[in-house]
Amino acid sequence: MKKQALISGAALLLPLVLASASIAAPRSAGEVVIINTGDRVTPGYRVTVEPSGALASALVPTGRRKPIRRTNRMAALNRRRFFADLSNAGPLGSLPGAGTLSAPAVYVRYHGQQSPNLRTASTASGQMLYQDVKQTLQVLRLPIPDTP
Numbered sequence: 001m002k003k004q005a006l007i008s009g010a011a012l013l014l015p016l017v018l019a020s021a022s023i024a025a026p027r028s029a030g031e032v033v034i035i036n037t038g039d040r041v042t043p044g045y046r047v048t049v050e051p052s053g054a055l056a057s058a059l060v061p062t063g064r065r066k067p068i069r070r071t072n073r074m075a076a077l078n079r080r081r082f083f084a085d086l087s088n089a090g091p092l093g094s095l096p097g098a099g100t101l102s103a104p105a106v107y108v109r110y111h112g113q114q115s116p117n118l119r120t121a122s123t124a125s126g127q128m129l130y131q132d133v134k135q136t137l138q139v140l141r142l143p144i145p146d147t148p
Contacts, residue, residue, distance in 0.1 A: 051083070
C-alpha cells in the first residue's frame, strides 16, 4: 500500500517537476534564468530572459498542480541595462554575498554560473543587478521579494 501511495504521489509531482525543469536551465547561449525560491507566503518561480528581451515565467502557488505561465517583453532600455549590468558584475559565481540566510532567495543563472542570493547582495554591482531583476519581475506582475 505504501509503495502504491508513493508511486501515485510521484505521478502527481512529475508534471510540476517537468514544467519547472523546462525553464530551470538556460536553453540558449545568452539566456538568463532568474530563480526565486519563495517562502511560506510567496510561491517560488523561475523566469527566463532571452537576449531579445522576451520573458517567460512559471510559478506554482500552493494547492495548484499546474504552473501559472506568464510571458511579456522587456523595454529595449531595460533589456540593455540588465545585460550591461550582468556583464559589469563579472563572473556571477565570484560576486560576494552578504553571508546571511534569508527567504525567499533570488538567484540569477547566466553563462553557466549562478549568483549568490541577490536579495542580500553586498556590492554595488550585485545591488544594481537585483534592481534590474525587480524591474523584470514587475513587467511579469510577479511578487517581488523586498530586500531584508
